[in-house]
Amino acid sequence: MRRHNGVLASHVYGALLDKMQSVCDSNGVPYEGFNVGTIKKFATGRGNASKAEMIAAAEMLGFQPKDDNEADAIHIARLCAEMSA
Numbered sequence: 001m002r003r004h005n006g007v008l009a010s011h012v013y014g015a016l017l018d019k020m021q022s023v024c025d026s027n028g029v030p031y032e033g034f035n036v037g038t039i040k041k042f043a044t045g046r047g048n049a050s051k052a053e054m055i056a057a058a059e060m061l062g063f064q065p066k067d068d069n070e071a072d073a074i075h076i077a078r079l080c081a082e083m084s085a
Helices: 008-028 036-044 051-060 068-084
Strands: none
Touching: 008 068, 036 068, 051 068
16 A cells, blocks of 8 residues: 555545544543555565465465465464564
């Protein structure tokens, strides 16, 4: 989302980010953001990995993601778990 293609996308991103932060703050839930390169480097060792490489990295761990979005979610969850340990 940070590389939005227009003003509307930027506004939507800001609104969603604000809502998430408000809900987390109201419920005492900590939150942290990661840039795309950090997630890709964690998953594959390269900060500019392709969608196919992200899927393959998840599959190598025994997951069966249905698409690149699910593969990204798997890697984000793993990154959060590692940071919490």
